[in-house]
Amino acid sequence: VNYAGPIADGEFDLRAQPVRTNRSTQHWWVELLQNEQVAATATGVFASRRQTWSSVEARFPEVPQAATLPRYPNVGRAQWTQCYDMRFVQGEMQFSAPAPPPQDSASTLWIRDEPPRPLDFVSLLAISDAFFPRIFVRRPLWTPIGTVSFTTYFHADATTLDAAGDAAVLGVARAHQFRNGYFDQSAEVWAATGALLATSHQIVYYKE
């Protein structure tokens, strides 16, 4: 997904067209229009998965169970935070300056839809983008930000999602670099069972 301009609350049109499809894969091109202008574009790649040799290389971090952690207060936060139950292991966002300030922007947290519902690809996609902007974790300063480009790779199939049910999933997010108005973010989303569900990557604008 690429954000080409601001999207306002309100109606929008989606234009979706297949670019090329065959028996096992589909490529789609999607435009989001608002006020007759393209506000966002997206490409979608869909593929059937056949059983093969498989291996997880990324590691599920050692973390306390979600139930043992306090729920992150979302009162006074952005509207979308009301849609999630977040429990931070590390890297909370805080605008009251901590002492000493954090040395990196890494976060690890349990996250679950609020109200709870069984995980599907739509909710997994949303959760893969439900991390606070890394710059807020790194610096306790309000800074205007906007995602520019965003990619999620689904590593899970429907069976894996079914097994995840409505339990909290574990999110891990970090930045590689902040530089002259742009920073990146890489994230992993894990099922509590240890299955890697998705990885996501984005580049974000910030204004100073």
Add this chain to the structure above:
Amino acid sequence: VNYAGPIADGEFDLRAQPVRTNRSTQHWWVELLQNEQVAATATGVFASRRQTWSSVEARFPEVPQAATLPRYPNVGRAQWTQCYDMRFVQGEMQFSAPAPPPQDSASTLWIRDEPPRPLDFVSLLAISDAFFPRIFVRRPLWTPIGTVSFTTYFHADATTLDAAGDAAVLGVARAHQFRNGYFDQSAEVWAATGALLATSHQIVYYKE
């Protein structure tokens, strides 16, 4: 970049159109056509960079200098490998089974255009995709593979590229998961000076 079908050696047409542009950013949509079929699509996002607070969070790995390492033999390898001087610190691809087999697919290598030329955005983009497919590093077996979707984020500006000159850059690549016909790859490209030049992410099909 999304690969929608096989691309043959030979001529192709490119259709590029601006989706939305303003003073500081441009969004483009590009299609590669061959035999009147879309073989690949791409979105390009361009932006001017203004000086801001900046910080590198990823770490330049501790590695020996490129000159102290042997050059990777590319005789008998794929044609594109002739375009690079590669010197592996870790994670060489090998089809003669090592003992014991590698437990992960991580690679760290110095890489330089062959013949040498000053780094620019085109060569940096190519280098960010010049890693051997992770499955070949993980398993000493020939497996048909094909990149499906590929994203590079440039963290460097022209000044940083100029400073990198024609010296070898350091590439680091790893997979998070191989599963049922698809694996991902995340990579970093660093200048020898310690500047982070680019990060890239891709998802790759493999056939068994």
